[in-house]
Amino acid sequence: MSSKPPLQDAADRYLHPLSVIFSLTDLIKQNFIPALLGIFGAAKGDLVYVGIALLFFVPTFIFSLIRYFTIRYRIADGELVVQEGLLFRRVRTVPVERIQNIDMVQGVLHRMLQVAEVRVETASGTKPEAVLKVLSLEEMARLRAGVALQKQTAHVAHADDSDAGLVTPPYANSTGGSVTDGSPGEILLKIPLSWLAQAGFASNRGFVLIGLLIGFYFQFDQGNPRDFRMRDFGGWNIVPDDGGPLMTLCIVAVGVLVALVLLRLLGIGWYILRFYGYQLRQSGDDFKISCGLLTKVSATIPRKRIQFISVHRGLIMRWMKLASVRIETAGGAAENNENATTTVSRRWFIPVLPESAVVELIAELRPGVDLNMDRYQWIELAKRARARFVRIACMVSVVIVGAVFLMAGWQWASAGLLAFPTLILYAIRKSRSVKYARTDFGVVYKSGVLVKKTSFTFFEKIQAASWRQSPFDRRWGMATLSIDTAAAGPAEHVIEIKYLNQDAAREEYRQIVKLASSA
Amino acid sequence: MTEPQLVWNELDPASVTVNRIAYGIGVAVVAVASTAGGAIAVFSGLPAPWHWLLPAILVAANLWLLWLAIFWPAVEHRNIQWSASSVGVEIKRGVFWKHRIAIPWARVQHADVSQGPLARQFSLGNLTIHTAGTKHASIELEGLSHQVAIELRDEVIRQRKAGDVV
Numbered sequence: 001m002s003s004k005p006p007l008q009d010a011a012d013r014y015l016h017p018l019s020v021i022f023s024l025t026d027l028i029k030q031n032f033i034p035a036l037l038g039i040f041g042a043a044k045g046d047l048v049y050v051g052i053a054l055l056f057f058v059p060t061f062i063f064s065l066i067r068y069f070t071i072r073y074r075i076a077d078g079e080l081v082v083q084e085g086l087l088f089r090r091v092r093t094v095p096v097e098r099i100q101n102i103d104m105v106q107g108v109l110h111r112m113l114q115v116a117e118v119r120v121e122t123a124s125g126t127k128p129e130a131v132l133k134v135l136s137l138e139e140m141a142r143l144r145a146g147v148a149l150q151k152q153t154a155h156v157a158h159a160d161d162s163d164a165g166l167v168t169p170p171y172a173n174s175t176g177g178s179v180t181d182g183s184p185g186e187i188l189l190k191i192p193l194s195w196l197a198q199a200g201f202a203s204n205r206g207f208v209l210i211g212l213l214i215g216f217y218f219q220f221d222q223g224n225p226r227d228f229r230m231r232d233f234g235g236w237n238i239v240p241d242d243g244g245p246l247m248t249l250c251i252v253a254v255g256v257l258v259a260l261v262l263l264r265l266l267g268i269g270w271y272i273l274r275f276y277g278y279q280l281r282q283s284g285d286d287f288k289i290s291c292g293l294l295t296k297v298s299a300t301i302p303r304k305r306i307q308f309i310s311v312h313r314g315l316i317m318r319w320m321k322l323a324s325v326r327i328e329t330a331g332g333a334a335e336n337n338e339n340a341t342t343t344v345s346r347r348w349f350i351p352v353l354p355e356s357a358v359v360e361l362i363a364e365l366r367p368g369v370d371l372n373m374d375r376y377q378w379i380e381l382a383k384r385a386r387a388r389f390v391r392i393a394c395m396v397s398v399v400i401v402g403a404v405f406l407m408a409g410w411q412w413a414s415a416g417l418l419a420f421p422t423l424i425l426y427a428i429r430k431s432r433s434v435k436y437a438r439t440d441f442g443v444v445y446k447s448g449v450l451v452k453k454t455s456f457t458f459f460e461k462i463q464a465a466s467w468r469q470s471p472f473d474r475r476w477g478m479a480t481l482s483i484d485t486a487a488a489g490p491a492e493h494v495i496e497i498k499y500l501n502q503d504a505a506r507e508e509y510r511q512i513v514k515l516a517s518s519a
Numbered sequence: 520m521t522e523p524q525l526v527w528n529e530l531d532p533a534s535v536t537v538n539r540i541a542y543g544i545g546v547a548v549v550a551v552a553s554t555a556g557g558a559i560a561v562f563s564g565l566p567a568p569w570h571w572l573l574p575a576i577l578v579a580a581n582l583w584l585l586w587l588a589i590f591w592p593a594v595e596h597r598n599i600q601w602s603a604s605s606v607g608v609e610i611k612r613g614v615f616w617k618h619r620i621a622i623p624w625a626r627v628q629h630a631d632v633s634q635g636p637l638a639r640q641f642s643l644g645n646l647t648i649h650t651a652g653t654k655h656a657s658i659e660l661e662g663l664s665h666q667v668a669i670e671l672r673d674e675v676i677r678q679r680k681a682g683d684v685v
Contacts, residue, residue, distance in 0.1 A: 330651065463652030466620040474617075484652035494654075509619070517606045517623030 006145030012072040012083075016115050016136050023064040023133070025109070031056050073132065075146045078153070080120065082130045094129050096150040098122045100329065101286075101300035103345070104140060108294050116140055185283025188364055191291075191352060195322070196275055199352035200268030202316035207263060274344070275351045282364065289344060299345035305329040309365060310455040310491035311358055318452065323358050325350040326491040327365070346490040362456070369441050369456075376437035376444060379508070382478045385434075385499035389427035397423050436481075436497055438511060443483060445495045453493045459512075459519035461485050467509040469502065479505035483512065525609065527600040533641040534662025538592035540637060546584045553577045601660055603674060608648060610660060620658060624678035626650050632668045644668035648675060 028035050034056040041049025071084040080094045103119040110116055118135050119128035135143070276293035290298040308328035317323060327349040353361065359371045397419045405413035426449060435446040442458035468480040482496040500508075557577045561570050599612040607623040631647045638644060644665035648658045663671065 462623075463626045463650040464620055464622045464655040464658070466618065466655065468619070469617040471615050482654075484650070484655045486651040486653065488653040509621070513609075513621040513623055514606050517625055519625075 006142055006149050012074050013139065014072050015068055015132060016134050016139065018113055018115055019068045019134050020065065021113075022109075022115075022117075023068055024061070026133075027057065027060055027064065031060070071132070073130070073143075075143075075150060078150050080130070080147065082120075082132075092130060094120065094122060096147050099129070099147055099151075100302055100305055101345075102140075102144050102147060103128070103299045104297070106292075106296040110134065111296065118143065185281040185286075185288060187279060187281050188287075189278075189280040189350065189353060189357075189361065191275060191278035191350075193272065193276070195352045195354075196271045196278075197268050198320050198322060199317070199324070200271030201264050202314055202320065202322070203267040203271065204263075205270040206266030271351065275348070278351065280350065287365070289349070291344060297344050301327070301329055301345055301349075303365065306365060307461045307485045307487060308455060308457045308491055309362060310453060310493045311362075312493075313355070313452045315450050317352075318355075321355045322352050323355050324348070324352055325358065325361065326493075328485065328487050328489070328491050330486040366441075366456070366458070370439065373437075373444070376439055378435045378437050378446075379500070379504055380436075381431055381434050381497075381499045382476070382501040382504075384476055385478065386428055386431040388476055388478075388499060389431045390424055393423035393427035394420070431499075434497060434499075436500075436508070438508060438515075443495065443512065445493070445497065447493070455491065455493045455495065457483065457485050457495065459515045462512060462516040462519075465509050465512045465516070467505055473499075473502070477502050481505045481508055525602045525604055527602050527611075530596060530599055530601075530660075530662040531641075531643055531664040531667070532596070533664070534643055535592045535596045537637050537641050537643060537662065538595065539589060542588035542592065543585075546581065546588050549584060550581045553581060596662075599662075603671065607678075608658075608671075608675065610658065620655060622648060622650055622655070622658060624675070626652075627675050627678070630672045630675040632665070632672050634665060638662075638665075642666075646671055 034053045037049045038053025038057075041047065041053065066086050067084060070086050071082070073080065073082045075081070075096070078096050080096055080099065081091060082094070083089065083091045100121045103121060105117045105119070106115075115134040115136050118132040118140050120130040120132070122129045273293050275291045278291035279289070281288045281290075285303040287301045287303065288298065289301070290296065306327050306329055310326045310328075311323050312326060313323045326347055328346060350361070362371055363369065400419045401413050401416040404416040429449045433447050433449050433452070437444045442456060442462070444454065444456050446452070446454045462483055462485060464484040466482050466484070468482070469478075473479055476499075478499045479502040480496060480498045481500055482494075485495075488494050497505075554577070557574050560573060565573060594614055598614045599610070601608065601610045603609075607621055607626075609619065609621040611617070611619040628649045628651055630649065632644045633647065634644045642665045644663055644667075646660045646663055646668045648660075650656060650658070660668075660671075
């Protein structure tokens with residue numbers, strides 16, 4: 001892509017002039033309500049609202065203009081220097097070696113204009129170290145190449161004084177970082193459209209949208225709920241008023257079916273929009289992801305930054321013999337929003353792949369790991385854990401039935417009795433689903449009744465272990481074991497194992513700390 | 520168990536006094552507030568049994584809190600212990616809810632010692648150990664003697680070999 005040389009000890013570089021347009025669109029997105037007010041006001045000819053909107057916009061717009069014209073960056077002496085500010089000047093220096101990845105996000109507008117939003121990430125904190133909105137594609141390629149070149153030279157320099165006394169983490173011998181950054185690398189996985197459609201079908205993404213619709217319906221319909229009939233929907237008279245109860249039942253059944261189909265279609269749409277053209281590539285010790293139909297995302301994950309690997313298999317996914325893989329890398333843990341890059345690289349590392357390919361893929365992510373799970377020594381929950389789960393299920397059922405009885409009378413409460421067998425069955429399955437194994441590389445944790453999750457973490461990534469016992473636990477002879485890793489959370493499978501036998505939990509706790517300290 | 524026996528250390532006994540004072544200040548604030556509230560309620564004309572029952576309840580509650588402020592810090596002190604072994608730092612605490620946490624030396628990022636105004640009077644200090652973890656990103660040990668806190672911090676820094684671990 002780049003015909004120009006990599007960015008190297010160059011003079012200051014500025015953002016692309018089109019940045020101003022993107023700052024303006026961002027501004028409108030952030031101040032959506034004042035913008036709406038302004039438009040409404042202008043339409044009505046009421047200048048007060050326009051004034052209020054301008055009061056919001058003009059100062060922020062001027063600030064962002066100043067910001068975009070004062071921000072500059074350069075690479076010098078193995079450091080990326082980003083400087084911004086007019087009155088209060090902030091200079092941020094990021095050692096190139098610490099840069100985890102240079103991510104790129106491209107919306108439709110970005111792609112039309114041949115520019116991209118660039119995020120430079122390190123392990124620290126929750127936000128990208130530097131966000132450059134926006135750079136031309138050519139400029140981004142130069143930045144990437146420049147960083148790669150600097151990493152390479154830094155690596156050579158390190159090799160010279162190798163007896164610096166630093167403990168070298170595994171793979172350190174081969175981490176030239178992204179020496180080959182910029183090269184496409186070897187393709188590990190491509191996701192065809194059919195898998196995405198299947199994954200979308202299995203997902204519950206559509207529920208979010210349905211929830212929104214229901215919210216809107218009740219927002220605008222302030223009628224008496226007792227008069228609620230099917231024909232109230234949008235005023236369509238779809239149910240004849242003199243129709244019998246069978247008729248109504250049919251209509252309701254059809255309605256539910258249509259809603260379910262719609263739900264699944266929305267899920268499929270979301271998956272295709274997000275992950276169209278998904279590719280996972282490996283170049284050196286870096287993994288690279290690129291995907292997206294409208295908004296294109298590309299992200300790089302260095303192998304040694306992977307803290308946690310988690311395989312999720314939902315109910316429908318299991319029927320179709322599919323799975324998804326999530327990973328956790330340090331940094332960005334607290335960022336919980338559905339931000340494009342972080343979502344893809346952490347929460348959706350691999351949105352869907354066949355179950356049979358999972359083991360092979362984990363072996364690529366983490367070579368030299370024994371993944372023959374039949375050979376692991378699984379530790380299950382304490383013998384009486386099932387009794388304890390069932391007891392809790394019974395108490396919850398009693399509360400549910402009681403609440404229904406108080407609110408709706410005994411007819412409904414008898415229907416609520418269904419809660420008993422369901423919850424008890426769930427409790428039994430849950431007590432059986434939890435398994436834990438300590439292996440020679442780290443810890444493997446399995447749990448989940450509907451969504452089955454299997455997670456791996458590694459001794460050199462374990463930051464702390466803890467052991468907990470409540471008075472109730474003490475009575476049952478149980479304890480909770482938990483293991484903390486960096487940036488835990490995005491994979492939604494934090495290792496916290498309740499209801500273990502207390503002696504087993506204590507022994508595991510000791511062993512984990514010992515192994516982690518020597519890893 | 521083949522591993523060497525851990526040596527458990529207690530916190531500085533002065534931390535009991537400090538906690539009593541701190542809790543005592545809290546109880547005093549509650550007492551003043553409840554006296555004022557009770558007085559307003561009584562003088563604005565409370566119905567028959569309440570005009571003496573409410574003050575009685577308030578006095579009893581405050582006395583109970585006072586008793587707790589005197590008695591609880593000693594119980595807490597008996598239930599917090601720490602140990603520094605070849606593996607790492609381990610802390611166990613909790614009266615009813617027992618909790619143990621261990622941080623391997625190699626995972627310590629840095630450690631701080633801090634001192635509040637009350638703690639300074641009794642030359643106590645708090646040690647905070649930071650890791651790259653999430654839930655246990657920082658572990659605090661309050662009520663060490665200041666000297667021990669500083670020694671422990673230096674030990675933590677000496678032991679830690681954390682390179683670029685994350």
